Amino acid sequence: MDNETDPSHIRVHALSVADDLGYRGQLAVSQTVSGRSDYRLIGGHMVRLLLHVYPSERAVPRSTVDADTALGDVEVIGVVTRQLQEDGFIKVGGNVLKKTVAPDQDVEINFLLPRDDYKTGIKSINVQSVGQVDTLSELSFALNSPAVVIDVEARLLGGEIIEYQTRVPSVEVAAILKAHSWSSRHSTKDLADLNTLLEIREEHPELSWRLDSRPLIGRRLDTARILRPLGKQITRRRSPIELPNNVSRVRFAALIQEHIGAP
Incomplete structure (x- = not known):
């Protein structure tokens, strides 16, 4: 891929329940947030997707369930939260939503916002009609940097294939x-x-x-x-x-x- 803003195409298979739930979370974020706000998947999903785009023989993949997502616009988080609730997610915190898809199996999405100061660590802010939402100052840097755009075709454990486009930060x-x-x-x-x-x-x-x-x-x-x-x-x-x-x-x-x- 010559330009990190050009979409990459990957085909992935869920190898565990965590993988399955993770891909479902990525799909939900893509369907709900795309077109409303710039965003980046962060956390473990970010690293796993980058490893699919840029394979490395010595790297060991790690599975994670919760789809941590940095949103670029505080104004959209209420709209996105309401849409996910209409789709069956339950809000368990201002920035955390869960959806049960099988006994003891929850799809989890965590939204985070950037902030303008240079202090480290998580700081919660109150967002009207949403509640307490976690912020990180370094997310401003991530959202202001070009995204790696990925078209994903994921085969879930039951054989279902889901397709979506998502956005993650560059490797650096x-x-x-x-x-x-x-x-x-x-x-x-x-x-x-x-x-x-x-x-x-x-x-x-x-x-x-x-x-x-x-x-x-x-x-x-x-x-x-x-x-x-x-x-x-x-x-x-x-x-x-x-x-x-x-x-x-x-x-x-x-x-x-x-x-x-x-x-």
């Missing part, structure tokens, strides 16, 4: 989001996703990537300040940082060293 912007996420909550899932994104970068050097440029500024500088110390910490003999079993500490650290510039 995804790495920035995941670095900030790990810095806020120190989840091993974020480290698994960061490892996958760096493996994609390693195998696809043609992709736009400025996290190794000098001088680093803004969000890229913040990302380097998060990841370069992480690369040093994970190789220490008694490192307190837990990594997924399928992630090599030495290789992960080497990828950080190679693709993330010094702050």
Whole structure:
């Protein structure tokens, strides 16, 4: 794909219940939000879709259920929420909606909004007729950067095929989001996703990537300040940082060293 704004086409198969529910969530977001607001799928779905678009032999895919979605317009979240409720979703929070499709199987969609300040971490705001909605400052950067547009054909566990178009950040912007996420909550899932994104970068050097440029500024500088110390910490003999079993500490650290510039 020469231009990250040109649609890519992928065919995927649900290999687990989590996959099945995840693809259903992506479909619901596409049907409800497309044409109303710019958006990006973020979180685990973002990384999994990017791995389908840019295959990497050494990356290990991770499944997730909830379809975290960054909306570009606060005015549309009420309309989108009402539409999803009409389609059978139940609001369990200002930005969280669930739909039961089988016993103990819920499709979950989490909406998040950008904010203009530069503070890190989640901050909730009150949206009229919706309630408390979580915001992240780094989502402004993601929504102002070109999207990777993907046409998805997904075969679900029961054999049903669903088709939709969705939008995710670029591999570089995804790495920035995941670095900030790990810095806020120190989840091993974020480290698994960061490892996958760096493996994609390693195998696809043609992709736009400025996290190794000098001088680093803004969000890229913040990302380097998060990841370069992480690369040093994970190789220490008694490192307190837990990594997924399928992630090599030495290789992960080497990828950080190679693709993330010094702050």
